[in-house]
Amino acid sequence: MTGHRGHRAAYIAFDRFPSAKGSAVHIRHMAAELFERYRGGLLCVLGGPDLPAYQREGDVEIVRFTEVVPNLLDRAQAFSAWVAEQLAPYHDTLELCHVRDPWSALPALGTGARLVYEANGLPSIELPYAWPHVAPTTLDKVRELEGHCLTAAGAVVVPSYVIKEAVTARGVEPDRVVLIPNGADPVPADLPRPAAAPGRYLIYVGAVQPWQGVDVLLRAFARLADLPDLTLVICSSVAPSRTRRLRGLAERLDLRTHWEHMLPHDEVAAWLTHAELSVAPLTATPRNLEQGCSPIKVWESMAAGTAVVASDLPVIREVLGDCGRLVPPDRPAELARAIRVLLEYPDLGRELGERSRGRVRGWQHARDQLSGVYDRVTAH
Amino acid sequence: MTPCAVTTGFFTLGKCGQMAVAGCPGCGRALCADHIAEGGLCPECAASRNQFGHPASAAAYRRRRYRHSSSSAYQDTLWYTSFDAFDRAAFDPHAGADQDYLDDGDDALVDS
Ligand SMILES: [Zn+2]
Ligand SMILES: [Zn+2]
Numbered sequence: 001m002t003g004h005r006g007h008r009a010a011y012i013a014f015d016r017f018p019s020a021k022g023s024a025v026h027i028r029h030m031a032a033e034l035f036e037r038y039r040g041g042l043l044c045v046l047g048g049p050d051l052p053a054y055q056r057e058g059d060v061e062i063v064r065f066t067e068v069v070p071n072l073l074d075r076a077q078a079f080s081a082w083v084a085e086q087l088a089p090y091h092d093t094l095e096l097c098h099v100r101d102p103w104s105a106l107p108a109l110g111t112g113a114r115l116v117y118e119a120n121g122l123p124s125i126e127l128p129y130a131w132p133h134v135a136p137t138t139l140d141k142v143r144e145l146e147g148h149c150l151t152a153a154g155a156v157v158v159p160s161y162v163i164k165e166a167v168t169a170r171g172v173e174p175d176r177v178v179l180i181p182n183g184a185d186p187v188p189a190d191l192p193r194p195a196a197a198p199g200r201y202l203i204y205v206g207a208v209q210p211w212q213g214v215d216v217l218l219r220a221f222a223r224l225a226d227l228p229d230l231t232l233v234i235c236s237s238v239a240p241s242r243t244r245r246l247r248g249l250a251e252r253l254d255l256r257t258h259w260e261h262m263l264p265h266d267e268v269a270a271w272l273t274h275a276e277l278s279v280a281p282l283t284a285t286p287r288n289l290e291q292g293c294s295p296i297k298v299w300e301s302m303a304a305g306t307a308v309v310a311s312d313l314p315v316i317r318e319v320l321g322d323c324g325r326l327v328p329p330d331r332p333a334e335l336a337r338a339i340r341v342l343l344e345y346p347d348l349g350r351e352l353g354e355r356s357r358g359r360v361r362g363w364q365h366a367r368d369q370l371s372g373v374y375d376r377v378t379a380h
Numbered sequence: 381m382t383p384c385a386v387t388t389g390f391f392t393l394g395k396c397g398q399m400a401v402a403g404c405p406g407c408g409r410a411l412c413a414d415h416i417a418e419g420g421l422c423p424e425c426a427a428s429r430n431q432f433g434h435p436a437s438a439a440a441y442r443r444r445r446y447r448h449s450s451s452s453a454y455q456d457t458l459w460y461t462s463f464d465a466f467d468r469a470a471f472d473p474h475a476g477a478d479q480d481y482l483d484d485g486d487d488a489l490v491d492s
Binding site: 054055062073081106324 | 386388389390456
């Protein structure tokens with residue numbers, strides 16, 4: 001943009017940044033590693049309310065895509081074209097581009113720089129959940145585009161084994177796919193209790209798409225109505241307009257719930273720390289089973305030393321190991337029973353929490369692994 | 381003292397807040413000495429003028445350029461031509477899943 005100095009690195013994501021979502025935490029740490037290595041660089045992300053279209057922070061320039069394009073595919077296309085323009089002044093200096101999606105990968109490939117593709121999800125799997133009318137033939141095209149970008153990358157970074165398999169199924173040689181689990185930085189033990197926190201509470205942290213299973217959790221909580229003074233706290237990473245339906249369900253079920261929306265990330269840790277249990281009720285959809293995910297809320301609950309009750313899915317087993325309580329997905333009665341047992345035996349919960357705290361690695365560990373990937377990709 | 385109104389920060393954003401010494405002639409916001417860019421503008425206004433001449437023309441410029449740049453901006457733009465009107469219709473705003481459940485808009489493509 002100002003172009004007085006050639007950027008050597010770019011991090012590009014079709015994500016709003018910063019935001020209250022787990023993806024933003026991930027971008028924060030990965031981009032920090034990239035920009036530290038190259039003493040600055042260019043960050044191309046989506047804009048939003050209160051986010052400036054342009055920022056300069058030391059040697060890092062941040063540019064945000066602000067054009068309003070209603071159709072999602074048109075928007076992705078306009079984003080790619082916009083990114084190509086942002087990168088154009090740096091073709092001679094760019095050494096490494098780090099992307100999270102095909103819409104960012106396409107213009108990055110046009111620069112001739114090395115490409116690291118961080119695959120946290122795959123649009124060909126994810127899209128039908130938000131866009132139910134997408135035709136299989138359309139998804140085939142998306143899948144082909146994904147395959148093109150993934151195979152063109154010098155390395156593909158994935159947060160779980162499940163998605164590693166999905167990536168290799170798209171033609172990427174297994175030795176170019178590197179597993180870097182998410183991290184969570186240790187939470188100080190003496191974080192004060194949030195002022196708005198109810199006495200005893202269970203907590204859910206995250207977004208509210210159907211595959212997150214929040215409705216399953218609400219139905220499970222309805223079966224715990226006999227437990228006195230127990231509240232369910234939902235820390236939604238998305239706006240209140242998106243949780244209206246779930247809040248309606250909670251009301252109909254006559255549940256004691258407390259809702260927080262889009263809390264700044266540094267306030268979530270205190271809510272997690274003081275909870276009796278943290279619940280990750282992911283459903284058994286292909287989205288979770290085939291694509292996988294690495295739910296940052298689970299990592300962060302573990303870092304806070306709070307016991308996790310979660311759906312028994314491969315992606316969750318990978319993260320929790322034997323440090324949490326696993327229950328069959330989509331079964332409110334089973335989830336309620338597991339929660340009840342842990343509440344009745346608080347020593348068990350404390351012990352799980354302590355063990356899971358020890359299992360989590362800080363973000364620095366993930367950054368060190370990423371640094372190794374950069375070494376490899378730029379070495380030849 | 382008037383505080384500088386430029387947004388700063390990487391993950392946690394806030395206002396700069398240093399003592400303002402001028403106002404941006406483009407958008408009027410208060411600027412500290414560190415945040416006065418070329419032409420006395422705020423960084424945001426300066427960036428958009430450098431690139432597009434005038435901020436209002438930015439979007440039009442981008443669209444125009446996109447149509448004429450199928451090969452010059454980047455080769456791989458051809459990939460998008462494989463998506464026809466039928467493919468695209470499924471991504472119109474009204475075709476989305478229940479709005480109450482949709483993720484927050486723009487980044488609903490991938491959410492880890
Ligand atoms: Zn201005
Ligand atoms: Zn300032």
